[in-house]
Amino acid sequence: xxxxxxxxxxxxxxxxxxxxxxxxxxxxxxxxxxxxxxxxxxxxxxxxxxxxxxxxxxxxxxxxxxxxxxxxxxxxxxxxxxxxxxxxxxxxxxxxxxxxxxxxxxxxxxxxxxxxxxxxxxxxxxxxxxxxxxxxxxxxxxxxxxxxxxxxxxxxxxxxxxxxxxxxxxxxxxxxxxxxxx
Amino acid sequence: xxxxxxxxxxxxxxxxxxxxxxxxxxxxxxxxxxxxxxxxxxxxxxxxxxxxxxxxxxxxxxxxxxxxxxxxxxxxxxxxxxxxxxxxxxxxxxxxxxxxxxxxxxxxxxxxxxxxxxxxxxxxxxxxxxxxxxxxxxxxxxxxxxxxxxxxxxxxxxxxxxxxxxxxxxxxxxxxxxxxxx
Numbered sequence: 001x002x003x004x005x006x007x008x009x010x011x012x013x014x015x016x017x018x019x020x021x022x023x024x025x026x027x028x029x030x031x032x033x034x035x036x037x038x039x040x041x042x043x044x045x046x047x048x049x050x051x052x053x054x055x056x057x058x059x060x061x062x063x064x065x066x067x068x069x070x071x072x073x074x075x076x077x078x079x080x081x082x083x084x085x086x087x088x089x090x091x092x093x094x095x096x097x098x099x100x101x102x103x104x105x106x107x108x109x110x111x112x113x114x115x116x117x118x119x120x121x122x123x124x125x126x127x128x129x130x131x132x133x134x135x136x137x138x139x140x141x142x143x144x145x146x147x148x149x150x151x152x153x154x155x156x157x158x159x160x161x162x163x164x165x166x167x168x169x170x171x172x173x174x175x176x177x178x179x180x181x182x
Numbered sequence: 183x184x185x186x187x188x189x190x191x192x193x194x195x196x197x198x199x200x201x202x203x204x205x206x207x208x209x210x211x212x213x214x215x216x217x218x219x220x221x222x223x224x225x226x227x228x229x230x231x232x233x234x235x236x237x238x239x240x241x242x243x244x245x246x247x248x249x250x251x252x253x254x255x256x257x258x259x260x261x262x263x264x265x266x267x268x269x270x271x272x273x274x275x276x277x278x279x280x281x282x283x284x285x286x287x288x289x290x291x292x293x294x295x296x297x298x299x300x301x302x303x304x305x306x307x308x309x310x311x312x313x314x315x316x317x318x319x320x321x322x323x324x325x326x327x328x329x330x331x332x333x334x335x336x337x338x339x340x341x342x343x344x345x346x347x348x349x350x351x352x353x354x355x356x357x358x359x360x361x362x363x364x
Contacts, residue, residue, distance in 0.1 A: 105330045113332075132326065132335040133346060139330075140322020144314065148287045148321075150295075153314040163360030164315060168350040178345030 004046035009091065012102025013043050013110070040110050057115055065119060069134075069170030072116075073162040076138055080146045081158060089146050108135045120173050133172035137165055186228035191273065194284025195225050195292070222292050239297055247301060251316075251352030254298075255344040258320055262328045263340060271328050290317045302355050315354040319347055 003024035007016045018039055022029040036042040056075055063071040079085040092100045113131045121127025141161060144150045153161075185206035189198045200221055204211040218224040238257055245253040261267040274282045295313045303309025323343060326332045335343075 101325075101330045105332060108326070108330070108332060128334060129338065132332055133323075135332065136322040136326040136335065136347075137319050137350070138322070139326055140318040140320070141315075143283075143286075143325065144290070144318040144321055148283045148290070150287060150290060150314055150317065152310060153318065156311070160360045164354075165318075167357075168319070168353055171350055171353075172346075175349075178342045 001046050004042055008043055008046055008103070013039065013106030014102060018042065043106070056111070060115060066170070066174055068116075068120070068173050069168070070162070070166035072134065072138070072169055073166045074159075077141070077158050077162055080142050085146070092147070104139065108132075108139065112138065116173075122174075126177055129177065130172050133177075134169050137168060137172070141165060183228050186224055187273075190225055190228055190285065195221065195288030196284060200224065225288075238293070242297060248352070248356055250298075250302070250355050251350070252344070252348040254316065254320070254351055255348045256341075259323070259340050259344055262324050267328070274329065286321065290314075290321065294320065298355075304356075308359055311359065312354050315359075316351050319350060319354070323347060 004016075004021045007021055007024060016039070018032050019029045021042065022032045025032075032042065036045055056079070059075055060068070060071060080089065092103060112135045113128060116131035116134060117127035119127070120130045141153075145154045145156075145161070148154075186198075186203045189203055189206060198221070200214050201211045203224065204214045207214075214224065218227055238261070241257055242250070242253060262271065274285060294317045295310060298313035298316060299309035301309070302312045323335075327336045327338075327343070330336075
């Protein structure tokens with residue numbers, strides 16, 4: 001886990017392989033797979049995010065599409081305030097900016113876009129963009145609240161933030177998107 | 183300007199004074215005021231943002247409140263793609279994360295919140311939060327597009343992004359906010 005943390009911090013998730021982590025730790029890659037599973041699971045273990053991604057993903061998968069905006073906000077926003085989220089933010093803050101944003105990109109792609117895009121792909125071809133617009137608002141509110149510390153937004157109860165941004169997330173999920181090239 | 187850039191980069195706008203910049207450059211603070219105006223104007227000169235803030239602020243001031251969402255997006259988003267915005271992002275990327283977010287906080291407070299909050303303060307007391315929710319979406323889309331480089335969002339034409347986020351910005355400006363404590 002120490003080797004993984006160092007490599008993830010230096011190179012980001014995308015450029016860090018299980019093989020590289022295993023080599024740094026002097027063990028067989030199969031052993032890393034056996035104990036930690038996928039690279040994403042290893043990352044989550046390494047940054048001390050004491051959450052199985054499925055505890056986040058399952059309630060999202062079980063939510064009807066026309067309620068996803070509210071569900072995403074109410075599942076994801078409290079994470080930043082819990083010890084795990086605070087740890088993740090502390091890691092982001094300790095990195096060079098480029099590495100921090102590489103981590104953030106991996107986090108968004110692998111947890112938000114991968115889960116959401118296929119479900120909200122209506123009309124066909126819009127799913128990834130819908131998911132990325134959702135991510136833009138979630139990232140924006142997480143950064144302005146938890147990293148930048150913009151007051152009074154940063155101290156607003158999370159339920160109030162959830163209630164305020166949910167209709168906007170839902171607009172990206174099921175509302176009309178501007179046609180590309182408009 | 184070199185001294186200003188160094189101090190802004192090291193300490194952020196908030197903790198950098200005209201007096202400190204003048205001391206570092208070995209000149210009288212009055213001279214810095216005379217040539218550069220306010221600290222914000224000095225910052226904009228130092229980061230090579232070749233824009234008078236008024237070229238951004240004037241069209242926003244002249245826009246009716248029920249059209250502000252679209253106007254804010256169409257004025258602010260193209261900035262990140264122009265050479266000045268790219269320069270600003272290059273500076274953000276070159277800083278330690280904490281300094282980068284200090285700059286970002288100053289930028290949001292002094293250019294978005296300061297201009298917007300008083301105009302959108304209806305019901306009374308909601309203006310700053312409305313402005314900060316607007317900022318959360320603008321910052322989120324700027325970061326996911328221009329810093330994180332999340333594709334395909336990053337390559338989407340700016341007009342399409344403007345058209346997609348404008349209704350959401352307008353919701354924060356004139357829509358119903360969740361009551362605090364809900």
